[in-house]
Amino acid sequence: MFPRPNARHSQIAYVTNDLDRALAIWRDEFDVPAFHVFTNDMPGLESSQPFQLKIALANVGGTEIEVIEPLHGTAPLHAEPLPADGSFAMCFHHVAMRITGTLADYEAHMASLDTDAHRVVWTGRFADLMRYAYTDERTTLGHYVEHVWFDDEFYEQLASAIPVYPAR
Secondary structure (H helix, E strand, C coil), rough: CCCCCCECCCCCCCCEECHCCCCCHHHHHHHCCCCEEEEEECCEECCCCCCCCEEEEECCCCCCEEEEEECCCCHHHHHHCCCCCCCEEEEEEEEEEECCCCCHHHHHHHHHHCCCCEEEEEEECCCEEEEEEEECCCCCCCCEEEEEHHHHHHHHHHHHHHCCCCCC
């Protein structure tokens, strides 16, 4: 699944139940002073599961760090590892493989996966600008793998908003 044409590891993602507190840890203990923070409430976003997330992104040494807070009791895939009692947690959740090229390249990547061995548990899209799928690799790797594709111009727009460390 990892050595595929047009696919590269691009992100490490965590889930939390308190994004402000989690970002303070990244700032104070790991020297990442700022993140691009947004919610996924964009018109045109479609998903196999209803969800609302608050998302923070920073590019650290060429790898994107993503910290996600599931909102309003949605996003069970992201909320599942968090403590039921509401006590603060920040838990490793997934790595992302970014598929570059065209939408057809993403579709070829997904078609190349053995979905019996790598079960797809969540999919979504944002218009013709983004596609994603999560495979459940918890029994072998201990986490999910996100397979994501962006239209080049859309990705450049998103990437321009993400702080980069060390600063260029």
